[in-house]
Amino acid sequence: MKSLFxxxxxxxxxxxxxxxxxxxxxxxxxxxxxVCAGSLILSPDTVLLGILGKSDSQVKMILETVRLPRATTxxxxxxxLGVSGTLLQGTIRNPLAAPNVIGITGGGSLFAxxxxxxxxxxxxxxxxxxxFLGALAAALLxxxxxxxxxxxxxxxxxxxxxxxxxxxxxxxxxxxxSKNAAVDKAYxxxxxxxxxxxxxxxxxxxxxxxxxxxxxxxxxxxxxVQGLGDEVAAGLGAHLQRHRAVIILLSAALSGGAAAVVxxxxxxxxxxxxxxxxxxxxxxxxxxxxxALIGAxxxxxSDTVAxxxxxxxxxxxxxxxxxxGAPFFIYQLYHSRNQSN
Amino acid sequence: xxxxxxxxxxxxxxxxLIIEQLNLNIPKGKITILVGSNGCGKSTLLKSLCRLxxxxxxxxxxxxxxxxxxxxxxxxxKLAVLPQGPTAPEGLTVSQLVRQGRYPHQNFxxxxxxxxxxxxxxxxxxTNVANIADRTVDSLSGGQRQRAWxxxxxxxxxxxxxxxxxxxxxxxxxxxxxxxxLYDLNAREGRTIVMVLHDLNLSCRYGHHMVxxxxxxxxxxxxxxxxxTAETVRKVFxxxxxxxxxPLFGTPLLIPHGRGRSMRPAHSG
Numbered sequence: 001m002k003s004l005f006x007x008x009x010x011x012x013x014x015x016x017x018x019x020x021x022x023x024x025x026x027x028x029x030x031x032x033x034x035v036c037a038g039s040l041i042l043s044p045d046t047v048l049l050g051i052l053g054k055s056d057s058q059v060k061m062i063l064e065t066v067r068l069p070r071a072t073t074x075x076x077x078x079x080x081l082g083v084s085g086t087l088l089q090g091t092i093r094n095p096l097a098a099p100n101v102i103g104i105t106g107g108g109s110l111f112a113x114x115x116x117x118x119x120x121x122x123x124x125x126x127x128x129x130x131x132f133l134g135a136l137a138a139a140l141l142x143x144x145x146x147x148x149x150x151x152x153x154x155x156x157x158x159x160x161x162x163x164x165x166x167x168x169x170x171x172x173x174x175x176x177x178s179k180n181a182a183v184d185k186a187y188x189x190x191x192x193x194x195x196x197x198x199x200x201x202x203x204x205x206x207x208x209x210x211x212x213x214x215x216x217x218x219x220x221x222x223x224x225v226q227g228l229g230d231e232v233a234a235g236l237g238a239h240l241q242r243h244r245a246v247i248i249l250l251s252a253a254l255s256g257g258a259a260a261v262v263x264x265x266x267x268x269x270x271x272x273x274x275x276x277x278x279x280x281x282x283x284x285x286x287x288x289x290x291x292a293l294i295g296a297x298x299x300x301x302s303d304t305v306a307x308x309x310x311x312x313x314x315x316x317x318x319x320x321x322x323x324x325g326a327p328f329f330i331y332q333l334y335h336s337r338n339q340s341n
Numbered sequence: 342x343x344x345x346x347x348x349x350x351x352x353x354x355x356x357x358l359i360i361e362q363l364n365l366n367i368p369k370g371k372i373t374i375l376v377g378s379n380g381c382g383k384s385t386l387l388k389s390l391c392r393l394x395x396x397x398x399x400x401x402x403x404x405x406x407x408x409x410x411x412x413x414x415x416x417x418x419k420l421a422v423l424p425q426g427p428t429a430p431e432g433l434t435v436s437q438l439v440r441q442g443r444y445p446h447q448n449f450x451x452x453x454x455x456x457x458x459x460x461x462x463x464x465x466x467x468t469n470v471a472n473i474a475d476r477t478v479d480s481l482s483g484g485q486r487q488r489a490w491x492x493x494x495x496x497x498x499x500x501x502x503x504x505x506x507x508x509x510x511x512x513x514x515x516x517x518x519x520x521x522x523l524y525d526l527n528a529r530e531g532r533t534i535v536m537v538l539h540d541l542n543l544s545c546r547y548g549h550h551m552v553x554x555x556x557x558x559x560x561x562x563x564x565x566x567x568x569x570t571a572e573t574v575r576k577v578f579x580x581x582x583x584x585x586x587x588p589l590f591g592t593p594l595l596i597p598h599g600r601g602r603s604m605r606p607a608h609s610g
Contacts, residue, residue, distance in 0.1 A: 093430070221444065221447065224441060225441055225444050227429075227430040227433070228427065228428075228429060228430075228438075228441060229424070229427055229428060231388075231393055231422070231424040231427075232422075232423075232424060232427050234393055234413070235391060235393065235417065235421065235422035235423075235424070236417050236441065236442070236444040236445055236497070237412075237413040237414035237415075237416065237417025237418070237444065237445035238413070238444065239413060277431075277432060281432055281433075281434075281437075282430045282431070282432050282433050282437075283437060
């Protein structure tokens, strides 16, 4: 990792590294608190003993089958969404770009609802697969429709918004024709929830996120030059179109992977990159890990609040990411408007 | 053959032919200025010279090689380009921007070398932005910002520097500041500079070589003293003018006809 940070961006930048470290510590602390919280409040030392396998069977059961996998899934899915949004905003150079804005999440929702409609007993594994494929298919469709001797940011976002509208219209149409049971499941999926996450989800997400994150980091230099505009990037010798295609693919793979496990959770992909930029700046070698940590933090806290505040009701986490995300976003808009004046 | 030239170059946007069968030699170690009326294809030609735009026919030759058959990074190590009105992402600092100029020199891992650091420092000193290295680009004045962008292209360490209207949006003082900087770079290090400029008088003053484009072709090229005649201005810009001599530099000074307040009884116009 040390050599990875020895790049152009990292030169003489110790402040972003310290902030990343602080974020990581904050995430670890939140994780500990979130694991303790619940209908049965556990003390930190009980949890520690439980993780080491030295507690009674009830605590062990709660920790091992419910809280630890759920918290870990929230961390991984949130991180994936944060990175996904950063990749998109970087290559499209638009602060409003996010997987759910340009139709990637919409594609996942559409396929998930299709699946729930036609295979109501198909099982969660195949539901995950369907939503993942839907996300990738939507990303591919956006890319192909936007292609005209390469893709430009403005075409991507316009086509993306179009695809997003079409997928949501089709999803609504399907829902209106579905049976009630399917509608309930579909609704939960579309808001997004970490409820019922198990170790299989954790393993899947961990592998998937690690691979995608590694490639995203390897692309951080290319992301940086893309930020200067297409002509400058091409003038600097970047393979602009090839890089853009890979970045969009990575973004779709990350948000599709997250959606496959936790459903269509919104706002994290939109706001984690903004918070990241305010904290560590625009250079992607820092921004990517920062938005991963922030995304993880948002979903972890949202899910914990969602499952504890309204006990015994387990509210979908997606409700709370929106509750945190929307005000922050308005604040951000307000702030940037004041700055440009 | 160490130079930048075009052979039978034709460029078009969609169906519209912009440049037709152009043969052009950019003299090495000189400042070449492309002039012409709005929409005559100056910027298009400049884009093609740095391989940002593929030609319909013909090609651009850089140091004996077809530029469209070279790798993008190989081109970027020989030739730097600054498009018109570039924008940096919010929050990017000057030194972060200048470091991007080392992109074409870096390997797969992007390891930052002592050579990279040296080139970045030199570029910032040459453009006089070292003292504002930690300011964000969006907080700078127009002139400072343009110097920071030029520093980025200098950090590329190329022999050729292509600029598309580097003085747009700048007030006259900042225009002179930027052009002086480019003039010094050429004089001190012999870098070949090619730029598009709108101001003909400044073009005559700073350029060794002038290329006047009109009607998809080169109307005239050569030293500004030879190119900048009343006839050229009439044909290229559809403007009547007098050519005088710059009282400071002795270079051609263009005074357009037209209306205006006359302080001279003998004025005819």
